[in-house]
Amino acid sequence: MLPEQIRGKRIVKFEPTQPGNPHRLTVDQHVFPKAGIQRFTNSDGIVEVFVKKLGRVIPLKPNNAIFCAKRVWDQKTEAGVGKNIEDRFQALARAIENGSVITIGIFEKRIVEEFFSLWRTRHKFRLEGLEDVSLYGVAGDSLTKDQQEILERKHVMYAVDGVMKGRLMASLHVFGYQNQFLQDNQTMQWGIARSYSDEFIVPDCFDDMMIVPLSPKIAIVAGLPDSILTPDQVTVINQAAIARATDFYFARRLAVSPVVRKISPPFELQFDDRPY
Template identity: 80%
Template structure:
């Protein structure tokens, strides 16, 4: 979908660069100079970039309600859980934590889908809608209000409905799934732009939440299996604190074969 710029100066402070994987999550993987090492597939090389770089973002693909309302609430709950896991105050994924992890995983995956596929505008047959100025449209969006112009609604305005639809189906499909906290002593995890069907959520360079894995300190080979899955499923890039300390293997071992059946996506 074509990027729609705001009015000059963006007077209503609409978010233009929208992080697919949250900025707060990327920041936990930064090195001492505040950047992460990212391998960009189309360039076939690694770069040092900061978490606010636009490569990590979609360009105004979803609306402000989805960004600062729906998405932020899911992100905030997950970031609080991530901090608790890192500090050691949460050591297992119980019923309450499971919901937080699954809502976040679905949000991350859905945002990536939005970024790569876009959201088509919707024609409202038989409804012409009011003629709105650019300023009026932006005021409505900043107030999380839907609107139509010339009988059509911009696809990004319907993003939150897609978020909830995909999320509800995902929660139904994963009712029997248990997540575990995987910790590594020295080897570090790679984060892809999307894990696609592999149900893994990186938390920090040495901690990940993995479906169907008991809470455990995992081996170098297991970290390598997760990293290989990350690299294989990344569409545009993957990153880490230091790629050189992220082991990789060519075959995925059985504990990491849990995948999400994405027929509803």
């Protein structure tokens, strides 16, 4: 394990649970799903992670804290909203891998875009946190720590002494960003991109570039038809991943994930003009 969780420039306040976490609230919250990282692991169950802060590659397991936010959003957003989006996407990813889905149709498009928006929103939460909100004119309740955790476990929003914790409003932000993203990209088409030999790199977030890596040799890319990519085209995607990574990027084997080549022919990728 790394000695500390890597974050952006802003320090995000962490509120620990009660000792022993009696209500089993999720503390380490994956930004990119653990199931997605596992598809990039080698035979030893690890991925190779280049940590920008350290300037070197570290072999890590998918449950390492580097992949997680530290209780930045609430249990409703984690186990309810987020899990529902993740489950649909993971089912689609398995179907693409086994060949039962060979193109991104209308149904699949919605699943991909909801997942991409969730991934990007979680990354924003991880870097910036969510500010508490003062409810003027609403006193709220003086709840004990145990009472607060019980309510959160039951996916209930609450205020304490007129203040609602920012993480309790995370689901509202998730849906808000998601609805805007879906609206802005109504005509966008996504393609399934495959590589025969070279492998994809996954950043902690692709930010404005609409790409979702599925496995070392499969990615879903906006504005691209279903296709087999050349080594140069895989290089373009990997260069974009490295350029947009905030704290780290990973792959199954970074040595076979090309990042430097003369790019030919030209390869155009799609960007989202609005960050969220």
